[in-house]
Amino acid sequence: MTLPSPINGKSIMIKKYFISVFFITINLFSSLTVAQSCPIKSSELLKTVSYLSSPELQGRMPGHVGYETASNFIADEFEKMNLKTYMKDGYKQKLFVEYNEIKRPAVFNIITREGSRTEYKLGDDFVLRGFTGSGKFKADVVFAGYGISQPDKGYDDYAGIDVKGKVVLVFKYNPSWKIGEVSFDNGNPREKTQVAKDHGAIGVLMVSFPNDKNPQAPIGSLINGKGEQLLDMPQIHIDLPLADNLFEGSGTTLKMMQSAIDTEKRPHSLALLNKVEVEVKAEYKKEAETWNIAGIIEGSDPVLKNEYIILGAHLDHVGGQGDGEIYFPGANDNASGSAAVLGIARTLSKLENKPKRSIIIVLFASEELGLNGSTFFANNLNIPKENIKSMFNMDCVGYGDSIQVGGGIDNKEMWDLAKSIDDKNDRLMTSNTWKGGGADAEPFYRNGIKTLYFVTTNSYAHLHKLSDKVETLNPKLFEAITRLTYRTLYEAANI
Structure with missing residues (x-):
């Protein structure tokens, strides 16, 4: 056996070094090339949004067959992609949420003193709160300001007025002002309705602030607040002309009443002269079965595949009313985010060279009710929390004029990566960011997981309105933010 000379041994070492550098460079170049060559197209994204926001799915409210159909569609798509199941028995993670189905008829009339x-008309002039109770009556109306009864804090809209057997008209939100250092709680619809019921009222009309620069029109909403469902208390959000x-x-x-209350910081409640005629029918379930849908694209590296990045969006919206008389399509909120996540998953699943780290793809239930799906997911992880490197959330990504990525203060490395990728491509990402999670990223952030929140700017013109339809979306921006998320995700999974 002939031993190599020191010179020959050194030459071999140098050769091995350059070969190693060569292959590292090739792998890095390959990774960057894959990330850059992104085949995601707006036409496919919009096709998915069109289906998810269609009348067939009736606004995708968890507990309704429309959401079940949407979740089955996502699970079927995961199966077509051959994603690894997140749960032992499949893609669906079961949870239970409140559910309220608003039936026909939905009647609101005004009867003058003459x-x-x-x-x-339902939808045009008024909408029912998502957790309205039922009732049928003709009754007098009393304006009760902000609907607050907190005499211990020096304020009571119900003092000195009789609302027994009557309907109260109240501002939808609590005031922004305080009395001294004291602010008011119990500002959600269920809480305001409980206060009205405690004073003898039989229904609640809610109205937006008339003195706002752009007063909010009636919208569909499932946010309700603390407490038990008030089965016999209709809750109706009326438009400002009806209040007039x-x-x-x-x-x-x-307008005059709001000005007086806000200026003096004291109640100006008033019995009105006109009556209302109301008929509402709702069927409530305290616990309805629903699902998060989750699958895994397993990483290619034998070690790094045990680390994860989560890519998520909420699939749900706020449903419909009157047995289909109206429904809220939720194209931007959040069929757009769901379509983007699905499009990214399809792209990743077709790659020959999968990312090194594993990627969990998840569509959440019940964001609109109060982040129920994402909270349940974050609190019931099937993998060690410390193995999750980041969570990316996509919400309302189809309408607007530019891109924001939240979470950049706490997750600066990932935010900088997204910004550098955008600078080389569409250059639509603003420098605005924020601390923490937000929306479905929030439960992960609270659990110590770093997050990024991808959203478009000026995204909410049609939020929770009947007009949130696929034709209002911005295809170029929709494609750009989806590609940015894909490229950031792919590179993050290979760092």
Whole structure:
């Protein structure tokens, strides 16, 4: 056996070094090339949004067959991609949520003191709160300001007025001002309704602030607040012209009343002269079965595949009312995010060279109810929390004019990666970011997992409205933010 000379041995070492550098460079170049050559197209994204926001799915409210159909669609797509199941028995992670189905009829009429009746239309003039109770009556109306009864804090809209057997008209939100250093709690619909019921009222009308620069129109919403469901208390969000009609003959207006209350920081409650005729029917379930849908794209590296990045979006929206008389399509919120996540998963699943780290793809239930799905997922992880390197959330990514990525203060490395990728491509990402999670990223952030939140700017013009339809979306921006998320995710999974 002939031993190599020192010179020959050194040459071999140098050769091995350059070969190693060569292959590292090739792998890095390959990774960057895969990330850059992104085949995601807006046409496919919009096709998915069109289905998810269609009348067939009726606004995708968890507990309704429309959400079940949407979740089955996602699970079927995961199976087609051959994603690894997240749960032992499949892609669905079961949880239970409150559910309220609003049936026909949905009636709201105003009857003047002279006896004339004006009928109003569900969707155009009023909407029912998602957790409205049922009721049928003709009753007097009392304006009760902010609907607050907290005499211990020096404020009570119900002091000195009789609302027994009547309907109260209240501002939808609590005031922004305080009395001294004291602010008010119990500002959610269920809480305001409980206060009204405690004073003898039989229903609640909610109205937006007339003095706002752009007063909020009636919207679909499932946010309800603490407490038990009030089965016999209709909750109706009426448009401002209807409130003006109720004030006719009173000698004042809703705008004047808001100004007086806000200026003086004291109640100006008032019995109105016109009556309302209401009929609402709702069927409530305290616990309805629903699901998060989750699958795994397993990493290619034998060691790093045990580390994960989560890519998620909420699949749900706020449903429909009146047995399908109206439904809220939720194209931007959040069929867009769901379609983007699905599009990214399809792209990743077709790659010959999968990312080194594993990627969990998840569509959450019940964001609209209060982050129920993402909270359940984050609190019931099937993998060690410390193995999760980051969570990427996509919410409302189809409408607007530029891109924001939240979470950049706490997750600066990932945010900088996204910004550098955008600078080389579409250059649509603003420098605005924030601390923490937000929306479905929030439960992960609270559990110590770093997050990024991908969202478009000026995204909420149609939020929770009947007009949130696929034709309002911005295809170029939708494609750009989806590609940015894909490229950031792919590179992050290979760092």
